[in-house]
Amino acid sequence: MTRTFSILPILAFFLGTGLVLPLAGAQTPACDALTGEARSVARYLVSTEHPYDCCDETIEKCIKARPDCQLAVRLADFVCRRAAAGQDRTTIQRALQRRATSMMRPGRTVKTDLAKSPMVGCSKAGVKVVAYVCLRCPFCSKMVPELYREVTAGRLAGKVALHLRLFPIKSHTNSMEANLAVAAAASLGRMWEYLLLVYRHFDAFEVGRLAGWATEAGMGAAAFEGALTSAAVKKSLVASKKEGLRNGVVATPTLFINGRKYVGDLDVETLVDVIEEESEAVGR
Template identity: 35%
Template sequence: MSKPSVWVSLAVGLVLGFVGGRVSRPADAAGGGAEVRGAPSAAKAPGARQRPPVSPTVYKVPVDGSLAAGAEDALVTLVEFSDYECPFCSRGHVTVKQLQQKYGKKLRVVMKHHPLGNHSRARPAALAALAAGEQGKFWEFHDTLFSNARALKDSDLERYARELGLDVERWKKDLADPRLAERIRQDEALAMKVGATGTPAFYVNGRFINGAVPLEVFTGVVDEELGKAEALVKGGVRPTEVYARVMEKGVERPPAPAAPAAQQELPPQKVDVGNAPARGPANAPVTVVAFSDFECPFCSRAVPTLKTLEEEYAGKLRVAFKHQPLPNHPNAKLAAAASLAAHEQGKFWEFHDLLFANQRQLDRASLEGYAKQLGLNEARFKAALDSGKHDAQVTADASEGARVGASATPTFFINGRPVVGALPIDHFRRIIDDELKKSGVAAR
């Protein structure tokens, strides 16, 4: 292929991978999203920047027991963060298959799961693939899912299990194994840490490739890394040690961006936690209060960001949740009340996670189903919804949100400092680090 045609392909790929991908990936370095009260469209953060398609930086991306296709002594390792419901991930999957065919034993592919909050079937599909892996059929199930990205209902997943000859009863039991859910959670946390906030994201011997870019972009990077790896082997490094040697010089996270001027101009507000559901020490030096809406897709994008921050700043960060159901979301207010009904039974955060994972299924019957799934007292839960006992708190939260300027969702207040939208995680880190510095506490 001539060089002009390569660049034409690259331009097309960037359009598909970046512009089109906004539907299927959470807010990343291209800017956060927020849903404005009474307005259905997203507001992009001013001054936001898009990460380049290929990074020269090497990131530390451990394999950590993730499922891999290829030998441990492969000189190049490609780690993929992907979502089975994301159409751009399906395109990337085709490219990965082409790479495997081209490079054979020289390439190892590692799959890590990054189901996005606005894809309600992505997490069940990931669990189903991992459950198939318990019977040695992960990659067969993985390929089947990408070939059927629009057919990921529970009945579809079970049908694929049967077609692949799995012991279906064992597979169903493994679906509920907390180990598999924890593996996905760890993958998500790693994705946020190394800057893979969108899908698909690839790391070729630690070098970040953003989105479903053309095959030529991948082969260029693989060839470069293959040359470096061969030089290491000639220098005495065992092939099985190449990836570890490369990781030694890697960085753990992207550099924090400068704060957008518009964000700097927003005045701090006094926002009390009050009786809002919260987790983290009550005396933590930094408190994040989120005003959110369970039906808002941008709010779901911020969920893995907050979870990653809670892990990184364990003991130093408290997170509280307040309700701001928007009028254009018909099920948001009922979902908010249902989460408080779960809260009075000690299961707010578990219910919170289920709601964000199933944003398209927030009707009364679905909410009752989630209560049953979590083992709540169903009669008590239904009575709380019937009586409307939690409506006053939802209304009070929304009123407070309006008072402090949280007219869009999600809006966060970090020690009172506003952050509007599902901005990149490093934006949050910068403010948290600044607040910790003020309190005389080491950041991380």
Template identity: 25%
Template sequence: MRRTLIAVALLGWTAAGAHAQPLPGVDTKGLVADEIGALSALMKEGACPCNPRLSLFECIEKKSCPQATELAAFGADRFRDGDGIEQVREAVVRKYLDEHVTFTFELGDTPSKGAKDGRIQIVEFADFECPHCALMRPVLEEVVKAYPKDVTVYFKQFPLQHHMFADLAARATLAAHRQGRFWPMHDLIFTNQGKLSAEKFVEFATELGLNVEKFKADLEDPALAKQIQRDRQEAIDAQLTGTPTLYINGKLYTEDKSPEAIKAYVQKAIGKLEAKK
């Protein structure tokens, strides 16, 4: 199966020096052979938005998809602006993701906070022993606080296998969710990230005033493991390779993960929605 441009972005673009096949309809004046070769190679890796059975390159050759030609022209323009191969790769992939790739997730039973059915949906995949995931917690809180009527944050589980307590932590939060206390458990676990143990999760349940016996029973419920596995598969299907990863209205978020950058992205997304009214 053809790799997506997302995979190319994550694996690195090694096409420099590739055969400089022409890109019909794309102005490559001023580009050297390595640049044309790299751009044409990248176009062979992505699915054409007009016909996913074809590559971008094939659609460009057939002159059958203006969006594909526009993407290649964008890359050529970036080369003429003086960007290097890596910079052009990142810019082209980002444009491709933003304009042509949207992911969908099962959200019906997914813990959420913020606006009810907000027009901006942020889906976070995280691991409870991941240090960067712990840092994302206050960032998303700030985003929700800034857009209380617009933003809904959904938390999906992606426990990493090399983290000893990540899976149990995921089950603990979902068990707490059954008693309406997902977010307090979520916060306690991240706050005590370096002190986790099987006993600690029971202590947290007691501290939160949960029915501890029900909590313990729910921890072993196969339905929770099934939900976690579903979340993991959704993440894999959505090209996730690390945690935390955010998707905003179905788009893989590739910008800086600072609160300022995310809020700016959200504001831009709101502007696009307003413009469609």
């Protein structure tokens, strides 16, 4: 009798922290690591939300019933990562909706002049990502280098061709000068080196330092200066901005995955996840 009573508080503790409540079906590392409130938020969502492709049941049931539906596992992980970060149920539901809006096929696609946009990654990959960025956008200064690393040497290596289009945001101080300098570097075939360098010095940005960074990125001073004052380079920058406006870009960064506007979360984990999802979908 005494022993039974002494077990009760221990059981209550484990029930409270969610350790003995399995996150039914969602056997993914991100979900299994959850405890407490985060676990209960994730449990609710995986047992009520549905994948937008490959299976009609809830995420939880799809994981059990359709092992071939990799999307269900991805979405469970997506939910659990957010729950672990302390996001509430509504925020995660909205994130799921935005992801579905972005990834559902066929979706509305836009035209982009890929021939004119510098590319990194695998040119033959089935996934083409076009990113409209501004060189004076703080968010871009964090996202673009991270995405570049993933595409060149990380989880997305060989799976994606990442194209960059410049979209100077007028409210950013010196946005025109910074973007024009990158357009000049692009005309000299040094866009990525230069762009990453300018982003690395984001907080120390000064127009006067653009030429020095060009030399650091391997461009000749005279060539860079010539490109910077070239009418053709400015025209290419205006063309890039106009293309963005035509495609409905109103903020940076804006990504298009295989021509579809991506309106989901822009953290690198989610980007890697959705691009891998697209890669699997085009490979099917």
